[in-house]
Amino acid sequence: MKSLKDFLRNFFNNSGHYVFLSFLIAKICGFAGSLLIIRLLPEKEFGILSIALSVVAIFLPFTGFGSSQSLMRYGSIASGEDEKQKLSSYFFFKGIFFEMILLIVFLTISLFYLNKYEDIFLIFVFCTIRLGGFYFVNHIQSFYRITAKNQTFARISNVTNIGGLLLILILTYFFKVYGYLIAIAITPYLSLFWLKKDMYSFSKFIPGQYKEYWSYGMFTAATSLISDTLFSLDILLLGFFSNESMVANYRVAILIPSNITFLAISFMQSDFPVLSKNYQNKSFLTSYLINFHKIFLPVCAGIFIFFYLFKSYILQFFFGETYMDNTTLFMILLTGFNLGMLTRNLYGNLLPAVGKIEINTWISLGSLILLSVMAYILIPMYGVIGMGIAMSFTILISGIAYLFFFFLYLKKLS
Structure with a gap:
């Protein structure tokens, strides 16, 4: 794969474009689904639902205790179809056992909210069903990825995302919050139409390196959680050190820059x-x-050039005249996330692919600390612009750290 032409040919021959488009469709459906529930549900019900969904977001990376992530990594390395099926069977049955433990813990958390929020236990029950469904989605999709059936992977993703969006629209419109809960509970199980016996036919197989496999899965889950926390911490820090007006302006300014990174992430995931x-x-x-x-x-x-030239028009078109003064903040964040695609997103996805996921975990933890320190220093001095500088600087430094450790790994290869 020396030339760019060969690189792109391999990408398309591997059906990488199907995976790329499926990530795009998932992102659009997720955004549209969020808009729908905001418009269709009363504020009180939406608020209670948001609490339960926030807890789901914390548990989601740990689905099956990282079994699907381990299957993706070590199933890709496996030499033959028979070995891939054995690994799939092992992670399928072990993952279900760990998933049951996870669901019990998740449901137990609802007990802390019982006295404060009405009907929240029922909401947690539906969310538990949804969380269990994601175990099957992740495992089935990972199996098709490791067997080089990216087109099937993309089809599963598109059916669950588009089908889920339609279910949310129809059921929420007619049955309000209960319709929404039924819709999100059903959606992940649409993936079961692609469940094959090949995925679980070797029920008694135990790999020799199972400790390494589970270590990788748990590090991947922890890294995912910490990385997601990074993009929540900025809002929390800004709210603590400033006011709700600055928070609103920052959320508007970061929305587009933070979403452009899906281009690099989707591309990398296609080739994982x-x-x-x-x-x-x-x-x-x-x-x-x-x-x-x-x-x-x-x-x-x-x-960068496009948004620099049309930044004022874009902010006005998407967010209204109220937020047009955020062009400087917008460009600071765009610069940070743009450079992040070439560093943080690239090398942060390469390291797990070569088995060095623990490096990602420690760098992610360091990023949280760096962002907190930078925000503490810069927000009192520069306000919301300070938060933008802190976030962009953190993205760049973490990207350089990923780059450094990947090249150390590359140097050691013969």
């Missing part, structure tokens, strides 16, 4: 099984880096 399979191939990894930059350097430059 191939990268995992070639984790010891120095020439392949080096060539991949070169070709990635050939694509995304022009993309990032184009994004």
